[in-house]
Amino acid sequence: PRVTLPPYRIKVVEPIPFLTAEERRQALADAGYNPFNLRADQITIDLLSDSGTGATSAAQEAAAALGDESYAGARSWFRFLDEVRDLTGYPHILPVHQGRAGERVLFGGLLKPGQLCISNTHFDTTHANVTLAGAEPRDLPCPEAADLDDPAPFKGNIDLAALERVLTGPEAHRVGLVLMTITNNGLGAQPVSMANLEAVRELCGRHRVPFFLDAARFAENAWLVGQREPAYRDWTPRQIAARAFALADGCVVSLKKDGLSAIGGFIGLRDDNLHAACEANLIATEGFSTYGGLAGHDLERLAQGLREVVDPAYLGARAAATARLARMINDAGVDTVQPPGIHALYLNAGRLLPHLSPQEFPGHSLGCQLYLDGGIRCAELGSLYLGRMDERHRLVTPARFELVRLAIPRRVYTDEHFEYVAAVLADIAKDPERVQGYRIVSSPPLLRHFKVRLAPA
Ligand code: F0G
Numbered sequence: 109p110r111v112t113l114p115p116y117r118i119k120v121v122e123p124i125p126f127l128t129a130e131e132r133r134q135a136l137a138d139a140g141y142n143p144f145n146l147r148a149d150q151i152t153i154d155l156l157s158d159s160g161t162g163a164t165s166a167a168q169e170a171a172a173a174l175g176d177e178s179y180a181g182a183r184s185w186f187r188f189l190d191e192v193r194d195l196t197g198y199p200h201i202l203p204v205h206q207g208r209a210g211e212r213v214l215f216g217g218l219l220k221p222g223q224l225c226i227s228n229t230h231f232d233t234t235h236a237n238v239t240l241a242g243a244e245p246r247d248l249p250c251p252e253a254a255d256l257d258d259p260a261p262f263k264g265n266i267d268l269a270a271l272e273r274v275l276t277g278p279e280a281h282r283v284g285l286v287l288m289t290i291t292n293n294g295l296g297a298q299p300v301s302m303a304n305l306e307a308v309r310e311l312c313g314r315h316r317v318p319f320f321l322d323a324a325r326f327a328e329n330a331w332l333v334g335q336r337e338p339a340y341r342d343w344t345p346r347q348i349a350a351r352a353f354a355l356a357d358g359c360v361v362s363l364k365k366d367g368l369s370a371i372g373g374f375i376g377l378r379d380d381n382l383h384a385a386c387e388a389n390l391i392a393t394e395g396f397s398t399y400g401g402l403a404g405h406d407l408e409r410l411a412q413g414l415r416e417v418v419d420p421a422y423l424g425a426r427a428a429a430t431a432r433l434a435r436m437i438n439d440a441g442v443d444t445v446q447p448p449g450i451h452a453l454y455l456n457a458g459r460l461l462p463h464l465s466p467q468e469f470p471g472h473s474l475g476c477q478l479y480l481d482g483g484i485r486c487a488e489l490g491s492l493y494l495g496r497m498d499e500r501h502r503l504v505t506p507a508r509f510e511l512v513r514l515a516i517p518r519r520v521y522t523d524e525h526f527e528y529v530a531a532v533l534a535d536i537a538k539d540p541e542r543v544q545g546y547r548i549v550s551s552p553p554l555l556r557h558f559k560v561r562l563a564p565a
Contacts, residue, residue, distance in 0.1 A: 112425045115425065171411065173405075208234075224285075226246050253265075288321050297449025325365050329352070469490065472488040474512050545565035
């Protein structure tokens with residue numbers, strides 16, 4: 109039968125809350141109209157993040173029971189190390205408690221103040237950690253990414269011509285790092301092709317610039333490469349992922365995504381000196397180099413999770429589920445960034461809500477409406493997050509797009525949950541003008557979207 113079946117069934121469940129419309133209205137008001145401030149027990153379907161929110165397997169929990177909590181050199185560390193080395197091929201592996209800790213340690217050793225870090229698109233914490241290291245993050249997404257409706261297969265790619273211009277231009281001496289985010293979370297969950305990574309490898313080699321991967325979704329990128337890049341049709345996801353790691357000089361990885369665990373991450377390195385510098389920083393700030401802020405039971409879950417995540421049956425079913433949700437949402441009259449990726453869908457709120465100006469934050473407004481109508485939590489990727497504001501929190505430069513991200517936790521929700529999400533969206537799409545805008549009441553200076561408080565405009 110032509111049905112993509114997940115290669116698992118449900119063994120342990122947890123209840124989800126159902127609130128009345130009035131309770132949701134009150135909860136959102138108490139949260140300052142910022143879904144990050146909601147309590148989990150006020151949320152029916154939580155699509156805020158795919159990070160650390162997945163379900164673990166029975167095999168992972170069985171492994172966790174064997175967790176060795178020795179301070180140094182624990183058995184669990186060597187199980188984790190073997191698995192990560194086997195996957196990535198990097199001689200040096202440093203464990204960290206999550207991706208951004210890896211970013212801080214890596215950039216501390218790799219970037220000097222005043223240098224440039226060039227990326228297809230920096231994730232928000234990556235952007236912040238490059239800045240905190242005194243360097244300047246610069247995004248060079250490929251031109252196709254600017255057209256949200258373009259179904260081009262690899263809209264996560266870097267603009268190779270623009271990269272070469274920087275590497276040969278007047279700023280060439282400033283480039284300290286090229287960092288490729290796979291998949292491109294900041295730009296619609298779009299994958300990066302192997303051809304693009306190979307070209308980056310060649311350019312970085314020629315100009316002697318370190319080339320690293322931000323590989324939080326390495327397995328999902330590998331799956332999409334296998335589906336969309338003819339030269340890799342016969343490769344397994346694991347082989348494709350290994351090839352991507354082989355092309356780079358190192359990586360920083362949040363394992364809260366494709367590690368299929370609630371916490372974890374690592375840095376992979378080839379360079380001995382960089383490893384020594386990062387290891388010293390790691391021991392001072394994260395933990396000894398055989399645990400890096402993780403418990404033995406975490407390392408066990410991760411080692412097993414890394415084996416499960418490259419299963420083609422798992423990746424195929426997950427990709428199919430996201431694509432099905434995209435079709436239901438599109439059929440309901442709401443456009444999503446095309447083509448659909450795997451870990452999230454990005455709703456085009458700017459197009460759905462033309463009656464709201466960027467000053468009224470259409471993406472955020474749609475996110476709030478999803479909560480008010482259906483108890484669904486998600487995150488804005490529009491002017492509230494990316495726009496430039498003056499000191500009185502007035503929007504000066506809007507974001508390019510007003511999007512809302514529906515992130516899909518791994519192995520958590522069924523098709524019925526997704527049908528519900530599509531039904532809530534369909535009701536909004538029937539009468540979009542009832543969605544009201546919002547204005548900022550108070551806002552922190554850095555990483556605004558996490559702590560901002562708003563009110564109906
Ligand atoms: N890089 C990418 C591409 C990410 O998506 C994330 C986290 C990080 C780095 C940082 O990793 O959270 O383990 O410290 N993304 C989550 C998200 C938070 O919801 O997209 P972390």
